[in-house]
Amino acid sequence: MPVSDSPHHRSRQLQQRAERLLPGGVDSPVRAFRAVGGEPPFVERAEGAYLFDADGNRYLDYFGSWGPMILGHAFPAAVEAIQQAAARGASFGASIAAEADLAELVTKCFPSVEKLRFVSSGTEACMSAIRLARGFTGRNFVIKFEGCYHGHSDAMLVKAGSGVATLGIPGSAGVPAETAQHTLALPFNDLEAVQQAFAAYPGAIACVIVEPVVGNAGTIPPAAGYLEELRALTTEHGALLILDEVMTGFRLSLGGAQQLYGIRPDLTTLGKIIGGGLPCGAFGGRADVMDFLAPLGPVYQAGTLSGNPLAMAAGIATLQELMAREDVIYPALEKTTAAIADGVAGIAREAGVALTINRVGSMFTWFFTAGAVTDFASASASDTAAFGQFHRAMMEAGVWLPPSQFEAAFVSTAHGAAEVERTLAAARSAFA
Numbered sequence: 001m002p003v004s005d006s007p008h009h010r011s012r013q014l015q016q017r018a019e020r021l022l023p024g025g026v027d028s029p030v031r032a033f034r035a036v037g038g039e040p041p042f043v044e045r046a047e048g049a050y051l052f053d054a055d056g057n058r059y060l061d062y063f064g065s066w067g068p069m070i071l072g073h074a075f076p077a078a079v080e081a082i083q084q085a086a087a088r089g090a091s092f093g094a095s096i097a098a099e100a101d102l103a104e105l106v107t108k109c110f111p112s113v114e115k116l117r118f119v120s121s122g123t124e125a126c127m128s129a130i131r132l133a134r135g136f137t138g139r140n141f142v143i144k145f146e147g148c149y150h151g152h153s154d155a156m157l158v159k160a161g162s163g164v165a166t167l168g169i170p171g172s173a174g175v176p177a178e179t180a181q182h183t184l185a186l187p188f189n190d191l192e193a194v195q196q197a198f199a200a201y202p203g204a205i206a207c208v209i210v211e212p213v214v215g216n217a218g219t220i221p222p223a224a225g226y227l228e229e230l231r232a233l234t235t236e237h238g239a240l241l242i243l244d245e246v247m248t249g250f251r252l253s254l255g256g257a258q259q260l261y262g263i264r265p266d267l268t269t270l271g272k273i274i275g276g277g278l279p280c281g282a283f284g285g286r287a288d289v290m291d292f293l294a295p296l297g298p299v300y301q302a303g304t305l306s307g308n309p310l311a312m313a314a315g316i317a318t319l320q321e322l323m324a325r326e327d328v329i330y331p332a333l334e335k336t337t338a339a340i341a342d343g344v345a346g347i348a349r350e351a352g353v354a355l356t357i358n359r360v361g362s363m364f365t366w367f368f369t370a371g372a373v374t375d376f377a378s379a380s381a382s383d384t385a386a387f388g389q390f391h392r393a394m395m396e397a398g399v400w401l402p403p404s405q406f407e408a409a410f411v412s413t414a415h416g417a418a419e420v421e422r423t424l425a426a427a428r429s430a431f432a
């Protein structure tokens with residue numbers, strides 16, 4: 001086929017141009033498809049459950065902008081709210097009423113969040129929450145878990161998931177050893193490791209930060225009692241418990257994983273859905289801890305675009321919809337996601353392909369391994385070459401999965417019976 005007749009001709013042209021100007025042609029590494037092979041389409045627009053590329057191809061979307069698009073793309077109420085806000089001015093760098101409007105909605109959904117601060121990304125939310133925990137406790141050490149990703153701040157890139165795991169790199173160049181010397185990276189779902197760390201560093205651990213359901217090593221649920229015990233251990237040792245709900249917040253339930261598992265953390269970090277697709281994050285929790293932030297307290301944190309009017313408008317429209325239709329939305333997401341995840345697993349089984357599905361609500365991962373996946377070590381036992389082959393075949397069939405074995409797939413309210421059928425048909429041809 002002549003190159004110009006290729007169904008991806010325009011995307012290739014755009015990629016070549018981007019590569020001359022942006023490292024790898026991307027602004028975030030996982031977008032480059034390096035772990036799965038194939039070439040990333042350039043997106044022109046999106047609607048509901050579908051992405052449309054620059055060549056006019058349509059893809060059923062299973063990464064949903066990496067999580068935010070729980071209501072599907074271009075959700076009308078969010079689009080209208082953004083348009084109206086934009087017409088009033090894009091950014092003021094001064095307080096607006098909408099910040100407290102969105103904060104009120106968040107505190108209704110997350111009772112553990114008594115006060116919060118908006119930032120522009122999940123990275124900022126986690127980085128700031130950790131600084132606050134250190135400032136509040138006067139301690140330096142932080143426990144994180146292997147395969148969990150809390151954004152790309154220096155101290156959190158130790159044994160991180162997401163793109164770091166995808167590219168198989170141990171951390172990142174440019175992070176001085178001194179910067180990461182207070183980060184203790186322990187295996188997820190291993191309580192003994194946490195007990196030993198508290199014993200080894202008495203009175204020195206500021207906080208434990210954890211993705212309550214790991215999404216950044218692929219989906220990995222907590223073992224029964226694990227989160228409860230993290231809560232008990234942090235309380236016993238005077239450390240703060242930070243639940244990183246950037247992915248799980250408003251997704252696993254309106255109140256995130258903490259509602260699902262009945263855990264009350266000291267601090268919570270949020271991102272993705274909270275901004276309805278616009279750059280927005282937040283961290284919040286106990287009022288006595290949050291009041292340690294400047295201007296009330298000694299912990300400094302700031303941001304020109306924090307509480308941005310467009311992000312607040314999109315977040316409010318999104319949360320209002322989730323809150324108004326909670327009873328319908330979450331059971332529907334559960335049902336649709338189960339049909340997709342289990343349906344494809346059944347097709348894989350018939351084809352003799354070993355697959356382990358991990359799913360919690362509307363986030364899931366098909367791990368190409370026969371063994372249970374309970375931590376980053378067991379996730380890493382997956383056959384990533386087979387995943388890459390599957391990914392390319394699904395792309396060919398018009399289904400766009402997250403381009404890494406170590407990322408979660410997400411389902412939106414715009415995915416319905418037709419999308420389930422389309423996915424199963426694509427999987428049949430992929431496994432054939």
Ligand code: HOZ
Nearest residue numbers: 028030066162163216407
């Ligand atoms: N880290 C985010 C979720 N795994 C995706 C953002 C990105 O790496 O591009």
